[in-house]
Amino acid sequence: MITALLVMIGISLALGAVLGFSAIKFKVEGNPLVEKIDAVLPQTQCGQCGYPGCKPYAEAIAKGEADINKCPPGGEEGIRKLADLLGVDYKPFGEGAAPKAKAVAFIDEQTCIGCTLCLQACPVDAIAGAAKQMHTIIASECTGCELCVEPCPVDCISMKLIPEDISNWKWPYPVYALTPVRNEARKVEAS
């Protein structure tokens, strides 16, 4: 009886030691779920979700503090992906949180006074310039987050929609009527 107890205790101690060791040895840096959620978010870094960037929002979702339908730039597709990832139900956008068409910021270079305020606001360093020099958006890096629009004291930043051209055009979803013939036949019968 005592031996059995000692053996059991011995085993549990050994296993506990192994577990404890592996917990230290194979420690995962950061929360893998946060990384996964962050990978789904569009990285616009606009803060429209109410968090100061995509990563904080990802953290909030991982903790269960935030809903999955708070990111307008991600679109409905983004919500679907989050729902898939987290195994929860799809949730449509709330009031006034509809996604907008993609745009990039544009600085009116004639009006810019070189105050560097927009530059400090831009989360992805997509604005080039220095104090008292005119600033310019590097359009290829701009995520369209609109964070630079508000701080500008002379209102010289506007958002310009990205026009559709051959390089970003998409084939439309095929639209055709299913069996309109029968409908017509029915109409004829009815009349």
Next chain:
Amino acid sequence: MRTLFRFHGGIHPDEHKLESSESPARRAPLAKKLVLPLHQHIGNGAKVAVQVGDRVLKGQMLAGAQGMISAAIHAPTSGTVTAVAPHPVPHPSRLGGLCIHLESDGEDRWIALAPLDFHAMPKSELLGKLRDAGIVGLGGATFPTHVKYGLAPGQRIDTLVINGAECEPWITTDDRLMREHAEGIVRGIEVLRHLSGAAEVLVGIEDNKPQAIAAMRAACAAAPIEVVVVPTLYPSGGEKQLIRILTGKEVPSGGRPTNIGVACNNVATAYAIHRFVDHGEPMISRQVTVTGNVRVPQNIEVLIGTPLAEVVACAEALPGTSGYILGGPMMGLHVDDLHLPMVKSANCIIAKSGQLFPPPPPAMPCIRCTRCAQACPADLQPQDLYWFAKSNNFGKTQEFHLFDCIECGACAYVCPSHIPLVQYFRFAKSEIWQREREAQSAEVARERHEFRQFRIEREKQEKAERLAQKEKAALAAKPAVPAPLPVAADPNADPDNTLQMRVDADIARANMQMRIDAAVARAKEQAAIVQPKNTDDLTPHQQAEITEIETRRAKLREIASHAGADDEPSKSN
């Protein structure tokens, strides 16, 4: 006799080749105005190398290759560049693309032409010349030829396949070209053989073109080139399918023929290479079949950039024409009008009429008969792909090898429910590309955002360090600097002594000045620290963009200063 292999599936649509294949090819008259799209090939559009108003000669380069995969565009005739502006181009989006507009002077004067001794130059130089001659694959995909033969180290080509199958109904340009210019094609094949280093050269021609086969056999008699007759079966002219028929090798999913030691080019491309190497002529024209609902179906040699309306006029469209197909009926682009220029990819123009091309019957639900899967030359399951594409389940379509679909239309051709399957596949492909683009830019944004946060943190630390250092330095330096002079230092001094008071005041003022100077210096240093530095670590591309913007600004400023001189008075009153 060579053993041939079979590819999976395939169909036998009505051929309609005899209409246009029996009359010799002729030349289209010179157009007054030509429009040359910059994007006529797979890859990057060409970069404009001329200015509006320039007079150019026939064959002069108008736009150069830009980036890895690109090819040059040349003036098809002599004349004046009138504009570089958007113009409708043959593209399913019906959107415009940037084009060079050329007004011909009617003289058709060539640049100085010289043949090329391709054996004497290193391969890399020859490839560069092909790029600058705008040579792209004329089989339909317009893949720049020089890219195909720019092999990675260790890659080898054993077999060169020359595609003369021309399997799509109605089209006969390769047929005519082989009948009339077999010698030239063989000259071009020699260049390709030299480039590829292939030991074996096979020319695949469908058995419905006996004259072309005879002509090619005669021309190849002296050369180590084998002309192979392949059975007529659509789409045997597909690159992967023809390679499979001739060599039995299967191009791996997502791979290129070069992965299995095979290169494939069209006969028309070989002919264009011959025109360049033996005559110095860059790619400025191509042969196109004009057929369908026209009075004289035929093949026409057309300068790139010629308005399609003028090309069709040569064959005289008949009344009842309801639209046109650019390319063949299986894979071509349906267009309503002809305000489009001739491009390098256009091998056929078909005038549609209700009789020849009745509107497709309405689509019905899929009954999962799998006839499409039996017909698919890529051995896919179109009914599953259709199901997933329809429900926007793009991940699944990729799992089912959507990107191996060559959009041949065989599945839609046999579908008893008349489902426009290829449209679904194109839709799914472009959605996936779009997502990939978005994912890439998100990745870039994430990196930039993280770098910015790192930079802010670093700057904060640096600032703190500098402050700490300065404080230390100030402490250490205290005795050395003229330390604040002791106020009321002399205990013996008479407190009422006015002289002493004046001295004290002077000392106090000096102390104050020192403090102000220090504050100014500190402020300056701080300003230097907070000065944003996001102009560091720029990529060359960004740098170029900034320089460009700077020059533009300089110009604007100049204009503004000129305009300002006139503007000012009127503004002030």
